[in-house]
Structures are given as C-alpha cells and as structure tokens.
Amino acid sequence: MGHSxxxxxxERPAERRLAALVEAGMVLASEVDLEALLQRIADLAxxxxxxxYGAVGVLGEDGTLARFVYSGVDDHTAKLxxxxxxxxxxxxxxxxxxxxxxxxxxxxxxRSSGFPPNHPPMHTFLGVPILSRSTVYGxxxxxxxxxxxxxSKDDERIAxxxxxxxxxxxxxxxxxxxxxSRRGSMAILEERERISKDLHDGVIxxxxxxxxxxxxxxxxxxQDPPRTQARIDDAxxxxxxxxxxxRAYIFELKPNTDARQSVAGRIADLAxNFEVxxxxxxxxxxxxxxxxxxxxxxxxxxxxxxxxxxxxxxRHAGATxxxxxxxxxxxxxxxxxxxxxxxxDPKRVNRGHGLxxxxxxxxxxxxxxxxxxxxxxxxxxxRLTVPIGRS
Numbered sequence: 105m106g107h108s109x110x111x112x113x114x115e116r117p118a119e120r121r122l123a124a125l126v127e128a129g130m131v132l133a134s135e136v137d138l139e140a141l142l143q144r145i146a147d148l149a150x151x152x153x154x155x156x157y158g159a160v161g162v163l164g165e166d167g168t169l170a171r172f173v174y175s176g177v178d179d180h181t182a183k184l185x186x187x188x189x190x191x192x193x194x195x196x197x198x199x200x201x202x203x204x205x206x207x208x209x210x211x212x213x214x215r216s217s218g219f220p221p222n223h224p225p226m227h228t229f230l231g232v233p234i235l236s237r238s239t240v241y242g243x244x245x246x247x248x249x250x251x252x253x254x255x256s257k258d259d260e261r262i263a264x265x266x267x268x269x270x271x272x273x274x275x276x277x278x279x280x281x282x283x284x285s286r287r288g289s290m291a292i293l294e295e296r297e298r299i300s301k302d303l304h305d306g307v308i309x310x311x312x313x314x315x316x317x318x319x320x321x322x323x324x325x326x327q328d329p330p331r332t333q334a335r336i337d338d339a340x341x342x343x344x345x346x347x348x349x350x351r352a353y354i355f356e357l358k359p360n361t362d363a364r365q366s367v368a369g370r371i372a373d374l375a376x377n378f379e380v381x382x383x384x385x386x387x388x389x390x391x392x393x394x395x396x397x398x399x400x401x402x403x404x405x406x407x408x409x410x411x412x413x414x415x416x417x418x419r420h421a422g423a424t425x426x427x428x429x430x431x432x433x434x435x436x437x438x439x440x441x442x443x444x445x446x447x448x449d450p451k452r453v454n455r456g457h458g459l460x461x462x463x464x465x466x467x468x469x470x471x472x473x474x475x476x477x478x479x480x481x482x483x484x485x486x487r488l489t490v491p492i493g494r495s
Contacts (some may be wrong), residue, residue: 131418143173157226157246163241168345179468181222185223186220204228204231204232205231235268244270270341281448296472318336371407374414376420384418389427404467409462414426420443420448421484427442428441436471438487438490439487440485469488
C-alpha cells in the first residue's frame with residue numbers, strides 16, 4: 105500500500121529536522137572556534153524548528169550570560185537595539201529553573217520585562233537548556249514560528265534533542281580553548297590533519313549512526329513515546345562516547361607557533377575540513393593583499409559566507425572539486441567559490457535560513473552575492489562582490 109499524500113507531506117519536515125540535527129553533529133567534529141560554533145548552532149536551530157529568530161546564551165562561571173549569539177536580526181537592527189540581553193526577564197526564567205519554557209505570548213509572562221526600542225516584535229517563545237552530562241552550559245532561545253502558530257510539544261522535543269548535540273559541541277570547544285590557554289602557542293597544523301582523518305573514520309561515522317537512530321525515533325514520536333524516549337537516550341549515550349573520543353584527540357595536540365589565525369588561515373581550515381568530510385578536492389588561491397585590505401568585520405562575513413557555501417555544497421552538490429579564490433578587481437573585492445557538482449536554479453530553490461543569512465551578510469557589506477551556473481559543463485559559482493570603499 106502506498107503512502108498517502110498527507111503522510112508524505114508530514115514526513116518532509118521530520119526529514120529536514122533530522123538533516124539539521126545530523127549537521128549539528130558534523131559541526132561537533134569539525135568546529136572548535138566557540139564563536140563560530142555558537143553562530144552555527146543559532147542558525148541551525150532556527151532552521152530545524154522553523155523559527156524566525158534564534159539565540160544561544162552561554163553561561164559563565166557565575167551562572168550569568170557570558171555570551172549571547174543571535175540569528176535572524178540583521179546588523180543594522182542589532183545596532184539600533186544596542187546592548188545584548190543579560191539574562192533578565194523571561195530569559196532569566198530558563199537560566200534559573202533549567203527547564204524548557206513555551207509561551208504563546210511573551211509579554212503575558214509575569215517575569216516579562218518588555219523589549220527595548222527598535223526590537224523586532226516577538227510573541228511566541230521556546231527556550232530549552234543546553235545540557236551535557238547533566239552540566240548546564242547555556243540556553244537555546246527561539247521566537248516567532250514562521251507559520252504563525254505557537255511552538256508545540258513536538259517542537260520542544262526536537263529542540264531538546266538539538267540542544268543535546270549543541271551541548272556536546274560547546275563542551276568540545278571550551279575544552280579546546282582550555283588546552284590552548286594551558287599550553288600557550290600550539291603547533292597543531294600537522295596534528296590537525298591526522299586528527300581530522302581519524303575523526304572522519306571514527307567520530308563522523310558514529311554521528312551518522314546517531315542520525316539514523318534519531319530518524320527512527322522521529323518515526324515513532326507520536327505512536328510509541330516510550331520507545332522514542334529509549335532511542336533518544338541511546339543517541340545521547342552515543343554522543344557522550346563521541347565526546348570522550350574527541351577529548352582523547354584534543355589532548356594529543358602538540359605545541360604550535362601561532363594559535364591566532366588570519367582570515368586566510370580560517371578559509372584554508374574550512375577547505376581542509378570540507379575535503380575531510382566530503383573526500384572532494386578543495387583548491388584555495390587567495391590574494392592575501394585583497395583579503396587584508398578588508399576591515400575585520402568584513403573578513404568575518406567573508407569567512408561565514410564561505411562556511412555556509414561549503415556546507416551547502418557538501419550536503420547537496422555531490423561535487424568532486426571546489427575552487428576558492430579572491431582578488432581585487434576594478435569593481436571591487438571579489439570572492440568566488442566554484443564547484444563541479446549538480447546545478448540548480450537559484451530562483452527556484454528553497455532559500456532557507458542559510459541562503460538568506462548569506463544575502464544579509466552581503467547587503468551588510470554593501471555588496472551582492474550571485475549564484476550562477478558555471479560556464480564549464482557542470483557546477484555552480486557563488487560570487488561575493490563588495491564595491492571598493494564599502495569593505
């Protein structure tokens with residue numbers, strides 16, 4: 105008997121959520137920069153739950169918010185809002201109680217302290233703690249379901265599974281920072297290549313296994329809750345095993361001459377991680393003068409766009425080769441990523457949060473992001489152009 109249209113359509117959101125959960129695990133295996141990791145978690149949380157706004161708050165030693173990374177608010181609006189939240193009001197409830205919180209109307213909650221001037225309107229709310237091995241590392245906040253509905257109990261369950269993976273990733277990043285601070289400058293480039301290969305053969309395969317287990321759990325989410333809970337518990341236990349594996353790799357690192365990376369080094373790292381996770385070849389040819397001419401904020405936007413494009417290629421393109429270049433032309437700074445994978449029509453593809461975020465970053469720089477078919481037989485070109493004087 106074939107599946108009915110209703111069931112097929114109901115499975116598609118579950119599959120998209122699973123893909124985001126698995127990708128969060130991939131971040132665990134490849135991202136050790138905490139700020140970049142938090143941004144990725146905030147972006148993916150919006151995508152998997154279907155929220156307009158998201159944020160990750162990481163707690164400091166004193167239990168207050170030490171970092172607050174948001175997604176969905178453009179840079180101009182963020183500057184108008186001003187100071188980031190400190191964990192008061194409704195956000196403070198999640199910090200103090202350590203339990204999930206769902207609200208149909210934020211301002212109806214007795215602890216609500218309102219919003220600052222120029223803040224986007226927000227009504228529905230979902231907040232969950234980010235836990236790893238029963239230790240509270242932070243909070244995941246989501247507001248405004250894109251379809252206009254309130255957050256459901258299923259949204260809460262998925263957010264808790266997502267937060268479990270986020271907790272593992274944050275723990276790894278913090279552990280990595282501790283190792284760097286204890287040992288000072290670390291000579292990790294050669295060791296990182298070895299560890300990346302080990303991660304690909306061991307950790308990433310374990311994460312794929314967790315993804316399959318979560319897929320099976322989603323299939324029984326409403327019909328058999330006890331069985332679903334058992335599968336989720338098994339998945340979390342497997343993630344704990346992954347943490348131990350990654351810890352072992354991290355503590356084997358040897359001293360390096362420079363732990364601070366240039367923008368070119370960060371792009372090169374993204375290319376290496378892409379190669380390890382896809383087995384495709386990544387060629388990097390960067391004009392260092394053109395890159396260094398950019399302001400630090402513009403450099404960060406370029407790195408984040410590169411990260412998102414490579415992630416999309418690894419998930420959807422099936423490419424065997426990628427070429428990353430940048431140069432200064434008469435019309436300004438040009439950054440390109442070319443691949444030889446499957447082509448698609450940019451006007452018809454579901455843009456999602458990833459493409460929207462890239463467009464917003466390009467607009468913040470006063471530039472444009474083009475996605476066009478390569479002139480060769482196959483592949484696509486992602487081209488960021490920033491006019492001279494706007495970078």
